Amino acid sequence: MSIITTATALLAGIAVETDRTDAVQAFVKQETILVELATTDGLRGTGYAYTIGTGGTSVLSLLQDHLLPLLVGEDARNIEALWQRLFATTRATTTGAITSLALAAVDTALWDLRCKRAGEPLWRLAGGHRREVPVYDTEGGWLHLGTDELVKSALVAKEAGWAGVKIKVGKPHLNEDAERLRAVREAVGPSLHIMTDANQSQTISSALQLAAALEPYDPYWLEEPMPADDLSGHARLARATNIPVAVGESMYSITQFRNYLEAGAASIVQVDAARVGGITPWLKVAHLAEAHNVMVCPHFLMELHVSLVAAVPNGKFVEHIPQLRAVTRSEMTVRDGMAVAPDEPGIGIDWDMDAIDDRRVS
Incomplete structure (x- = not known):
C-alpha cells in the first residue's frame, strides 16, 4: 500500500x-x-x-x-x-x-x-525509448535582441552541435522579421534548424504574409502564428505554406490536440506538461500525435520534458530555456548537442x- x-x-x-x-x-x-x-x-x-x-x-x-x-x-x-x-x-x-x-x-x-x-527514472517508466534527445536554443532568439546578437547566439549553438535555434518573430514591420531570419540563415548555413515563433500575434491574413516572407530562409517551423483557439485559421495556413505549423503550448486538453490533428492544422505538437494537466495527459497527447505521424517538441520546462521526450518514439527536440537553476541542486545535462534525461529514480529534478x-x- x-x-x-x-x-x-x-x-x-x-x-x-x-x-x-x-x-x-x-x-x-x-x-x-x-x-x-x-x-x-x-x-x-x-x-x-x-x-x-x-x-x-x-x-x-x-x-x-x-x-x-x-x-x-x-x-x-x-x-x-x-x-x-x-x-x-x-x-x-x-x-x-x-x-x-x-x-x-x-x-x-x-x-x-x-x-x-x-x-526507475521517469524517461524509462514513461516509455523508455532512449535517454538522449536533440536540443535547440531559445535564449538567444528573443524579440528585443538585435540581429548581431541573434547571429552570435546561433553560431555558438551551431559550434556546440545543437540541433537548432529559435527566433522570435512579430516585429512591427514584416521586413524586419525576414531580415533577421535571413541574417541568421546566411551565418549558420543550411544545416542548423531555425525555428520561428510568433506567439499568437498574427491574424490569418498577416500570418499568410509572414509565412511567405520567411519561406525563402527555410524555417523549420512557424510556431503559434495565431491565437490557439483559431483552429480553422491554422488549418488554412497549414494548407497554404510549406513551413510546418507548430502549436500546443496554449492548449489545455487532449480534445483540443485531437481537433487540431484531425484538421491537419498541426505539423508539430508542442504539448506542455504543466498546461495540459500533467504527465498523464501529456503521454496521451504524445501517443495521439504518434498515431497521426506527428512529432512532439514540447514547450519550455526542459527539466521535466527532457525525460518525456526521451520516453516516446516521436519525441523530437527539447527546448533549452533554463529557469530552475536558482532552486535546484543540479541542472539538465547537455552533451555533444544532446540533452540527457536524468537516470535517478523520480521525475529527475533535485529541488533545493x-x-x-x-x-x-x-
Whole structure:
C-alpha cells in the first residue's frame, strides 16, 4: 500500500535568468506552484506547475481549498483514478489553464512517487525509448535582441552541435522579421534548424504574409502564428505554406490536440506538461500525435520534458530555456548537442527546498 498521508502546496516566485520578450508579452517571472505528497511507505513526491507572472495564487487556492484534501487517504499508485477524480471535481472550471496547472502539480508529484517506488527514472517508466534527445536554443532568439546578437547566439549553438535555434518573430514591420531570419540563415548555413515563433500575434491574413516572407530562409517551423483557439485559421495556413505549423503550448486538453490533428492544422505538437494537466495527459497527447505521424517538441520546462521526450518514439527536440537553476541542486545535462534525461529514480529534478523557501510567496 502507498496511502497518501499529507498533501501540501506552496507558491514560489523565481526571477527570470535573462530578459525574455516576444510579440505579445515579456516573461516577468515564473510563479512556481509545488505540491508535495507523503505516503505510508515512507516516500515523498514533489510535483510542480508554473505561470509566467499572473495566476499563481489562483492555482494555489484551487489546490489548497478543493483538490489536496481529496488526496489524503487515497492510494498514490492509482494515478489515473486520482487524475479523473480531481478533474471531475473541477468540472465547473474546465477546460482551462487554472485547473490544468493545478492538476499538473498533483500529477507530477504522483509520477515522482511512482518512479521512486519502482526505483526507475521517469524517461524509462514513461516509455523508455532512449535517454538522449536533440536540443535547440531559445535564449538567444528573443524579440528585443538585435540581429548581431541573434547571429552570435546561433553560431555558438551551431559550434556546440545543437540541433537548432529559435527566433522570435512579430516585429512591427514584416521586413524586419525576414531580415533577421535571413541574417541568421546566411551565418549558420543550411544545416542548423531555425525555428520561428510568433506567439499568437498574427491574424490569418498577416500570418499568410509572414509565412511567405520567411519561406525563402527555410524555417523549420512557424510556431503559434495565431491565437490557439483559431483552429480553422491554422488549418488554412497549414494548407497554404510549406513551413510546418507548430502549436500546443496554449492548449489545455487532449480534445483540443485531437481537433487540431484531425484538421491537419498541426505539423508539430508542442504539448506542455504543466498546461495540459500533467504527465498523464501529456503521454496521451504524445501517443495521439504518434498515431497521426506527428512529432512532439514540447514547450519550455526542459527539466521535466527532457525525460518525456526521451520516453516516446516521436519525441523530437527539447527546448533549452533554463529557469530552475536558482532552486535546484543540479541542472539538465547537455552533451555533444544532446540533452540527457536524468537516470535517478523520480521525475529527475533535485529541488533545493531552502532556496524555494527563500522565494516563497505568502
